[in-house]
Amino acid sequence: xxxxxxxxxxxxxxxxxxxxxxxxxxxxxxxxxxxxxxxxxxxxxxxxxxxxxxxxxxxxxxxxxxxxxxxxxxxxxxxxxxxxxxxxxxxxxxxxxxxxxxxxxxxxxxxxxxxxxxxxxxxxxxxxxxxxxxxxxxxxxxxxxxxxxxxxxxxxxxxxxxxxxxxxxxxxxxxxxxxxxxxxxxxxxxxxxxxxxxxxxxxxxxxxxxxxxxxxxxxxxxxxxxxxxxxxxxxxxxxxxxxxxxxxxxxxxxxxxxxxxxxxxxxxxxxxxxxxxxxxxxxxxxxxxxxxxxxxxxxxxxxxxxxxxxxxxxxxxxxxxxxxxxxxxxxxxxxxxxxxxxxxxxxxxxxxxxxxxxxxxxxxxxxxxxxxxxxxxxxxxxxxxxxxxxxxxxxxxxxxxxxxxxxxxxxxxxxxxxxxxxxxxxxxxxxxxxxxxxxxxxxxxxxxxxxxxxxxxxxxxxxxxxxxxxxxxxxxxxxxxxxxxxxxxxxxxxxxxxxxxxxxxxxxxxxxxxxxxxxxxxx
Numbered sequence: 001x002x003x004x005x006x007x008x009x010x011x012x013x014x015x016x017x018x019x020x021x022x023x024x025x026x027x028x029x030x031x032x033x034x035x036x037x038x039x040x041x042x043x044x045x046x047x048x049x050x051x052x053x054x055x056x057x058x059x060x061x062x063x064x065x066x067x068x069x070x071x072x073x074x075x076x077x078x079x080x081x082x083x084x085x086x087x088x089x090x091x092x093x094x095x096x097x098x099x100x101x102x103x104x105x106x107x108x109x110x111x112x113x114x115x116x117x118x119x120x121x122x123x124x125x126x127x128x129x130x131x132x133x134x135x136x137x138x139x140x141x142x143x144x145x146x147x148x149x150x151x152x153x154x155x156x157x158x159x160x161x162x163x164x165x166x167x168x169x170x171x172x173x174x175x176x177x178x179x180x181x182x183x184x185x186x187x188x189x190x191x192x193x194x195x196x197x198x199x200x201x202x203x204x205x206x207x208x209x210x211x212x213x214x215x216x217x218x219x220x221x222x223x224x225x226x227x228x229x230x231x232x233x234x235x236x237x238x239x240x241x242x243x244x245x246x247x248x249x250x251x252x253x254x255x256x257x258x259x260x261x262x263x264x265x266x267x268x269x270x271x272x273x274x275x276x277x278x279x280x281x282x283x284x285x286x287x288x289x290x291x292x293x294x295x296x297x298x299x300x301x302x303x304x305x306x307x308x309x310x311x312x313x314x315x316x317x318x319x320x321x322x323x324x325x326x327x328x329x330x331x332x333x334x335x336x337x338x339x340x341x342x343x344x345x346x347x348x349x350x351x352x353x354x355x356x357x358x359x360x361x362x363x364x365x366x367x368x369x370x371x372x373x374x375x376x377x378x379x380x381x382x383x384x385x386x387x388x389x390x391x392x393x394x395x396x397x398x399x400x401x402x403x404x405x406x407x408x409x410x411x412x413x414x415x416x417x418x419x420x421x422x423x424x425x426x427x428x429x430x431x432x433x434x435x436x437x438x439x440x441x442x443x444x445x446x447x448x449x450x451x452x453x454x455x456x457x458x459x460x461x462x463x464x465x466x467x468x469x470x471x472x473x474x475x476x477x478x479x480x481x482x483x484x485x486x487x488x489x490x491x492x493x494x495x496x497x498x499x500x501x502x503x504x505x506x507x508x509x510x511x512x513x514x515x516x517x518x519x520x521x522x523x
Contacts, residue, residue, distance in 0.1 A: 003057040012053030019046035037088050041081040048074030061128065064139055065118075068125075072115045076108035079154035079161075086161030104157070111150050158190065167259075248306075248327030251313075252279055254320060268327050270301030281325055283308050296330055305334040344368045347466075357471045360457075361406050363414065363464055365389055377471065397438055397450070405436050405454040406469035413456050413464040437474070449475045 019042045026039035051071030058064050084101060118124045127142030166184060248265035250273065252258060258273050266272055269287055273279070280286050283297055283306070291298040297306045309326040351358045351371035357378075360369035366389055370382040378396045385393050391401040403411070438450040454469040 002059040003054075004059055005057055009053050009056035012049045012056065016046045016050035016053060019043075019049065037081065037085040041078060041085055044074045044077035044081055046074070047071070048078065061139070065125075065128065068141065069115050069118075072112060076111050076150060076154075079157040080104040080108060083157040083161040086165040107150075107153055111146060114146050162188075246329070248325075250279065250325040250327070252281070252323040252325065254322055256281065256323065259322065265327060268302060268304055268306050268329055269299055279325070281308070281310050281323065283325075283327075296334065303331075304329055305331045354470075358468065359385075359393070359406070360466050360468045361410060362466055363410065365407055365410055367393070368466070369468075374471070377473070397440055404469060405434060405452045406467040409434055409454045409456055409469075410464065410467040413467070438471075447475070448473065 023039045023042035023046060026035045026042065029035050048071050051067050051074065055064050055067035055071065058067060083104065114121070115124050123144045123146045125141045125147075126144045129140040129142070162184075245262060246264055248268045249262045250258060250265055251260040256278050258275050258277055258279050260275075261273050269283075284290050284292055287297065287299055287301075289300050291300075295307060297308065298304075299306060307328040307330050309328065311324050311326070312320055313322045313324055314320055347360055347369045348371065351360070351369050352373075354371065355373060357374040357376070358369065358371045359367055359374050362368050366387050367385045368387075370380075370385045370393075375381055378393065380393060380396065390404055390407050394401050394404055397404065434455070435451065435453045438452060440448050440450065450471050451474045452469055452471045454467060456464055457466040457468060459465045
């Protein structure tokens with residue numbers, strides 16, 4: 001194979017070697033996030049440049065065409081590899097069903113098949129024209145429809161990848177504005193150079209500038225990766241924290257369009273969000289069949305209860321930059337609440353069957369059960385008391401807010417049960433229940449006597465759960481005791497009267513006897 005070496009043909013070879021060295025260096029540092037995928041990108045660009053350089057040296061037309069076909073392996077590969085590199089850095093696209101990375105290669109593979117069978121259809125290169133019409137070292141390739149389709153596909157992937165990369169880089173903010181501007185220019189240069197080659201081939205006389213521009217892009221990004229540690233620490237650390245948070249995080253812009261979200265969002269709501277789509281921050285219209293209850297949403301797909309919180313995001317100047325929506329998994333709390341509600345319902349049902357007035361308080365000293373007998377005794381409906389403290393119901397008994405016996409028992413239990421355990425000495429000495437007699441004044445001014453008994457209810461872990469107090473009207477019993485006491489006092493009084501009378505009779509009899517004896521003495 002005859003070769004003609006010119007300065008113009010040597011430059012692509014030199015460029016290919018630079019990109020190859022960059023790829024080797026990237027492979028040596030493949031533990032750096034994104035380095036491995038960027039190395040593959042550099043290898044594809046290196047193959048493109050190397051095959052282009054050899055093609056420019058070659059004189060034989062069949063050899064030129066074959067080398068152009070080889071260069072196409074790099075041409076169809078750079079855009080998907082660039083997109084995968086940017087996606088790995090930005091993580092703005094996530095897998096669903098068939099891996100999208102496989103889908104990215106369908107068109108490039110079909111394109112390669114058409115390239116290597118171009119002689120059969122001419123859809124890639126319909127013509128080959130030597131520069132100046134003379135058999136020489138350069139050809140002007142006629143561009144068929146497949147070339148433009150490949151260009152459109154590559155431009156789309158390059159542009160999408162660049163947008164992902166730039167947006168994530170700006171958000172991380174670990175590069176200066178000048179360096180960021182240089183990176184953006186480096187990303188755009190290959191697109192412009194390739195467009196020049198496609199649409200101004202005759203003016204460039206078959207010279208392809210795109211591989212050179214990729215070398216520039218590779219050098220600038222490699223410098224950012226290794227000198228400025230662009231991908232080494234900050235993005236990896238932030239992504240690990242961001243992706244590892246159990247709560248869902250959705251970032252919105254000022255138009256409420258989705259900018260980013262972490263994997264926890266999908267676990268909570270059961271589907272992927274569409275980036276750039278407007279998002280309802282209440283979440284109720286976003287989830288099909290969502291049930292709203294007490295400020296939380298039930299998601300049937302994931303069988304989870306989710307609470308939503310919204311916060312504004314501001315830039316350094318204090319201007320609103322967007323919103324952050326936080327999703328909290330409150331399924332466990334809801335299950336506990338359901339169990340507590342069932343327990344309270346059970347307690348209430350059982351308590352309503354009992355004749356004595358009963359109420360139950362929780363560890364917050366709020367009423368959870370107020371049975372019908374208690375309603376009848378106090379005249380206070382359960383709905384006015386449930387969830388309330390002693391300040392609502394204790395004035396009925398004491399005329400002012402003050403602790404009931406259940407409150408005293410609960411306070412005593414809580415004071416001896418801290419850090420998840422109760423004092424052993426208190427457990428053994430506290431006893432099963434406490435009693436107290438209360439005297440209140442009825443509506444007619446009469447005295448009413450109430451007998452109260454209170455006890456603690458403990459959970460399986462031995463910690464206090466509830467305090468229950470039962471109150472019974474013992475006025476009649478005490479009335480009978482009072483009547484008996486008065487009767488006994490009256491009997492005792494009468495007994496004393498009889499004793500005193502008997503004693504008086506004895507004394508009178510004695511005096512009479514002495515008088516009789518004194519009158520019987522002889523004169």
